[in-house]
Amino acid sequence: MSQPMDNVTQRPNLDLDPLALPLNGSALIEASAGTGKTFTIAILYVRLVLGHGQSEDSPLQNLLPPNLLVVTFTEAATKELRDRIRTRLTQAAEVFSDTPDDPEPPAETALIYKLRNESYSDPATWPDCRKKLLLAAEWMDEAAVSTIHSFCNRMLSEHAFDSGSLFKLTLETNQNDLLDDVARDYWRTFVYPLPPAWMDEALSHWKTPEDLRQAVRNLMDDPDSLGTAPASVHAAIQQSVEQREQESKTLKNRPWADWQEDVLDLLADLQKAKRLHGNSKKSMLTAWDNLVTWANSDELLPEGLEKTGFKNQTPEGLARTLKGEGEAPDHPAFHAIEELLAFADNPPSAKADILRHASHWMADRLEAEKQQRSEMGFDDLLTRLDDALHGPRGDQLAATIRRQFPVALIDEFQDTDPVQYRIFNRIYRVEDNAPETCLLMIGDPKQAIYAFRGADIHTYLQARQGVKNRTYTLGTNFRSAQPMVAAVNRVFEYSDRHSRAGAFLFGQGEASELPFQGVAAKGTKRLWSVNGELQPSLTFWTHEAGEDDKKGLAKGAATADLAESCASEIARLLTLGQAGHAGFARSEDPNDLQPVEPKDIAVLVNKGAEAKAVRDALGQRGIKSVYLSDRDSVLTSAEAKEILCWLRAFAEPRQLSYLRAALATPTLGQSWQALDELLTDELVLEARIERFLGYQTQWQQQGVLPMLRRFLMDFEVPGRLLQRPDGERRLTDILHIAELLQQDSLQLDGEHALVHHYTQILRAADEEEENRTLRLESDAGLVKVITVHKSKGLEYPLVFLPFGTTYRAQSEKQAFVRYHDASDRLVTVFDPTPDDVARADQERLGEDIRKCYVALTRARFATWVGAAAVQDWPESGLGYLIAGDSERPITDCLAPLAEGRHEILIEPLPEPETRHFTQQAPEDLGPALVSTREAREDWWIASYSAIEYRDMAGTGIAFTGEVEDAQTQNLLEESAQQTGEEDVAARPATRNQHQFPRGAAPGTFLHELLEWCAQQGFDRIVENPDALRQQLARRCSTRGWSEWVVPLEHWLLALIRTPLTLQRSRDEQSSLAGLTSLRPELEFWFESRNVQVARLDQLVTAHT
Template sequence: MSSPFTIPGLEHIQPPAGQPSEPAPARAPSRRGPTREQLLEGLNEPQAEAVVHAGAPLLVVAGAGSGKTRVLTRRIAWLVAERGAHPGSILAITFTNKAAAEMKERVEELVGKRARLMWVSTFHSACVRILRKEVDKLGFKSSFSIYDSADSKRLMGLVLKELELDPKKYQPNAVLNWISDRKNELVDAEDAAKDTKNAFEAAYAAAYKTYQRRLREANAMDFDDLIMTTVHLLMAFPEVRETYRRRFRHVLVDEYQDTNHAQYALIHQLCAEHPEDAGSERVAPAELMVVGDADQSIYAFRGANIRNILDFEKDFADATSILLEQNYRSTQTILATANAVIGNNASRKPKRLWTDAGDGDRIVGWVADDEHAEARFVSDEIDRLVDAGARAGDVAVFYRTNAQSRVFEEIFMRTGQPYKVVGGVRFYERKEVRDALAYLRVLVNPADEISLRRVLNTPKRGIGDRAEACVNFLAEQERVTFFEALTMADRAPGIATRSAKAIKGFVDIIVELQQMVEAGERPDVILETVLDRSGYLAELEVSDDPQDGTRVENLAELVAVAREFSEDPVAGPSADPTDVEAGTVTPGLTDFLERVALVADSDQIPDNPDGEDVGVVTLMTLHTAKGLEFPIVFLTGLEDGVFPHQRSLGDPTELEEERRLAYVGITRAREKLYVSRAVVRSAWGAPSHNPASRFIDELPIDLVDWKRTADAAPRWSRSDPDANSFSRMGAPTDAGRRNFTSAAMRMDASSKAKSAREVPSLAPGDRVVHDSFGMGTVVALEGVGDKSVASVDFGSQGVKRLLLRYAPVEKL
């Protein structure tokens, strides 16, 4: 449509009056920016209502593919162009840096470079900006380091050693996941210690307390700290909260259904009424708009709370809700399928996606003999589609768990099908990149012991474990930081003269390089100097190992990233854009390190290829697929126990989340959707027969074209109930197939078996502890005696099937 005024029911829309805190700017003789007609052009009625809404908190329930990004960007542009809002008064929160950059770019196209003054960022980046200015009130220095998961794990290893806790019994990852859950609920170490239920949780709480102490000593925070600390700061210092409530007059939050309690609390601090702040100087709450879809809430395992979006109208009593149901992505057949599946969730508000793009092709269904046959079907079908004119880059293959990618990779490699798995070792996780960044972090924050220990003898400079231990003893004895102890290493008891001399050389390099940071040198120049002065680059360049050549290329890419950052005047996530634009702040090394530290996993997803490039097939989990779209989608592994996942089968709440995950997978497809399952799938090295997924039964019968059904699939041979093979009904077993059930094979296996452990007596619901996986809950049992198998949910570690005869598991 050409104008918003042609939409029935929207004739009444006029530019809303500005808020008291937003005096209307004087208009220039010629209008700057787009007209109101241009801002509303092409929007349907609910979208336009969301863009022009003013006053009460607004919830935009945006169904999959309903144009929520367009609504967000047009609303921001509307606030600036039509309501006179200063761009610096706008805070827009997204969940990835990539989404933030895209939103900022779109708004800048509409209103010009003024958009650079907005805060458009992730929760973590926004919190870092606040903390850099205010965290001294909590006893931190503004140069604090940000620890990623690898840094946290390394620190937790030191914590467990300090507390003399067995790292096999108290696995670092398990302890960190327990701590993360508490931080997401804003529970600090002291409160966590008061709420422990057994000896294991008491040990976890002690580790939490020590972990936080060592973080503070290192002037560092982990990712969860960034949000929790900001919320505690705003709660503890009302004057700080008031400063940011005055600053941000318009707050917009994307993907609201994915927020956890800490993120919810942050928004509440900035936008809700706080009676304790009553007074003549108090300003009205900021205008809040949240966008999300409860049907796409799939991150409960990360702490996301679906109640945040379901209860929005309870949390904000005067809230308004707008529903976006028109889909601009998929065919009506795909949408009808998605509607039918998600309609089986009881705890949801009614919503039905629709499109005027036509019905499109029917869904294609396939039942394969096993997972290898399923992968061969997918590969063959992709070949057929490409021959018919599709691009490999148009195709995505989704599965429930990362492990399922292996069989697709094997088949694709065999058939020569180009593919890319989203995941694996990402650029910033490579050793040489982490080493270089550790050097930079030490320059900014010498108290960062984890980074300091990483580079102390990298490259090799004659500082061994014994010398490091001597310095650590000196630090504890003198109650100084590890770096301060390095500066007086010659006084460390028992240290060798050669080691002390090597340490002095290392300290001299660090002190020399710190002067570049203090002088405000560009991050790329500092990085190149670090690689040169440390000897790191020289060691790689003289190496005969071809892998070291690749490492040099990766470091060159890191320098290129730093250079690109240095040349972007508003790239720094912690630098206030207003200050940057005014020329009073130049993004420096601290800002660059934050840019790197705050890169989200989903930012690593490859873009679809452009131009003549035919691209490659993308393989990814359903969780990773959220927010993406592809012309052709294969939704695989639709079996109960696989998808929906085994741990959800006995829990209605988790089963509803699995169904939302199916809904997300279905609505990623634009033109063609395939669903497939295997009759037999290998599990723990043995064939496992899983029934069809209950989600298959929920697909509309008339919309799915089953090219192969279960009737054509194999059945188990009834002649040997223990047989590790199967044959087609009525067909003889392959005579050439090795018989793994023979007495000889059983005797051979028995002779190699470990001696049996005492099998614990367990029941569903029992709490247990595993030497490697930590604490968990028994969800299912099968078999008896030595053949007893327990399925145990270890939280973020997932559900593990444990053969109790061998598993190092104890009942609590």
């Protein structure tokens, strides 16, 4: 995978002493899983605040949080780091107080006591230290603890001159709409004009512009690595289409008709010899009929090519199909069919050329659009700062940032990409080891598993070479029990010795660029116990292939088997836990047992399909689970789309298509008979309409949230959903959306505006990161199912990894592959050769091994690993670790791991049982308390001047909204006159339309009112003006326009009755009230014929 760099002597890392680490220059700290990385960062921060280890004239003395840069990669990690550092500073300040020493300080402060006693033994120095620490703790809200993107954004804005960036450059956090526009531009420019045959080539890969955008999104990040784009994508498509047709024609010219007679005789002989089953022969004969028909047609490929009739007539397929002894017959036809299948499997394609061309074109267009809009995305923050640091004023900018932040601690450094490392290397000059600055890079290369996000293990290795011998290791695991730590050490130490490329494919032992160093254990004192006996910490379940499975177990069948056995074992352990026979016992007192509960168990998977298989198997056994890697938004759920159907029916109850669609949604659980009655029984239909009219009225008077709650109760939705395994989640999603709708409705006018708004956000929901599915409080008590990627940084008492040998290899069928060349530069290769695929797959294997390390280090007490002999299982991460270069069965490969090791157990995959686990019901909470106080609403409608006069903004003081006395009334009026605004209470009662407020918001208000009138029917409004008055009162009250209810009522009624001249004829008039057919909000669609899309696009582009 990679060779150690020349002229560099590799050696084991130094064990890190947090109190002795030099706090200047550059250094790398490798923190294995569970070794206290965050704790170490906080201790180093305390030392930096104290100036510990610095000379009196050092520029690193007297530093405060605004000058101590701490960088991590997520907002959540930033918050956690900030809180942990503040806590540690406060604890340290307490240690430096005058209080007596704690004879047995807790572990988290023991190191601070050691720091005080060894380096600040004179109590006279303590007050100054305490002052520094308290000041730093109080200043943590302004601390420079941020994500890498926030840091870059800050530097670009604060140093705009040196960085050459615009002052008013807008950061667009979500560029999906812009990317969609660029993809449509490409589609319109290069795909629409294609002739039908060429367009079929493009559409065979991507059906829509959105599909193409997803395909090129990661390629657009670095278009320079893609090579030169085709000069003409149309020519590339033409060439592939013509080449495909020519190869098809060549295959058609084979003497298929002549061969058919020969092969039919061969098949008849094989059947007589009882070597060929009758059904197999029948499918082969059908294949030959299709072959002959195809050879005389214009079709590219014969029909049924994917069926066994063709596949069994290749040399390999025939040998596999025939029974008995003897060689399979040989005939040119069988080799020709093999060629035909190979052609069908991988025909000439323009996919790679289109991808390369689209990536270059769309990247250029995206950059041009962003410049025109003065926008930038998150990735632009990095590239712009990198460009500035390496530009003409780069030296000055780097020096300025160094002075501002002489110290930088970079957390999760293994997830750094090349651009990020270039930024910090340019600022802090890693190889120079400059004493006036301090750069500490903290991470674990064994957990570098985010290559798909741009994280690059080779960047980490470059930094490791840069710091030379200043690499330190946190060597003690403070999380897991000693047997669990010993078992993991055993797996990787064994692999490091028995694999030619070492445990992580970077060489063996001390010569490795990425050595494995085992860690000591100082974690929990409890141990995993069942029926009073200590259990192995690492159990491998072997699932060997049968004699008929020559290529290994089928992945689908293996997944089902592993999921069932995993769920069965979890049910067994939980049942034992309920009985007090399985749990976590203290080593010195086995009777002190904490029973295992569902919340203690996590199942790690690779993808959603595996999660579904496990959750289904758990659900069949009565075990509830939660999938923590579910990235679906609450707005992409099936319930979200059902709510849209409901809202449409509430807004227009007399629109029968909306009403029927709403009642047919699965959540309402209406029977087929009830739905059929809506079509056949007018009385039933009318009753439903009346009910939905009632919901509409409640929506208008009380809001969408109360209306939806009543609707759910009327149709008994909560009771029905809660009977389902996923019912609590579905009901929570519905209520969550109802709350979102209520919030949004406060900014919108009327039901139709909310329906339109909700429709728009549903369309955009697939790309949004917000409004994700809410986590229930009860989720904490369930079995967790989570992907290995998502589990990084987390810990669980017990972990199941049922699909340990599952992997996805690189393939020649891919349009492109990526790997690092001899210079450790990431390259993208289109139309890859077998050698390219092998190099890319080697890097895939390296990441899978690191994923395996992450998975095996999540448990505190015990881990179960499924090892199934699927096809090519040794190419999986786990397969490499246990088999290396061996081709032995899984059980034989695992056996050496367990020799003489009580903490490791190898056993066959347990037979699944149908044991049902019954969760104990929680204790009753008793009746709810009843409030004896009268609740008063603290909201009121007022003018801005009233709020300003009373100084109410932000005070939290409740105001009844009533003017208490004449003096206050006069003051309000006087204040209103001074500010140029009259309060509602002081305005004259007589008003007309010419005095109505002007602007976009009032205009939209009137527009929505007219649309509502149209939906109700203008004639009905005239006949029943009370409904209009109620609607006006509701809408005006939310804006403080209550005095406009009567004037607007008169104005609208007059408008509806006003006669309008039609067709330029004074004799033909009508009014809105007299219309018998109307459509509010007519869409702007116009019929067109014989329009050239390219010409239309040119006109639009020229005039917009």
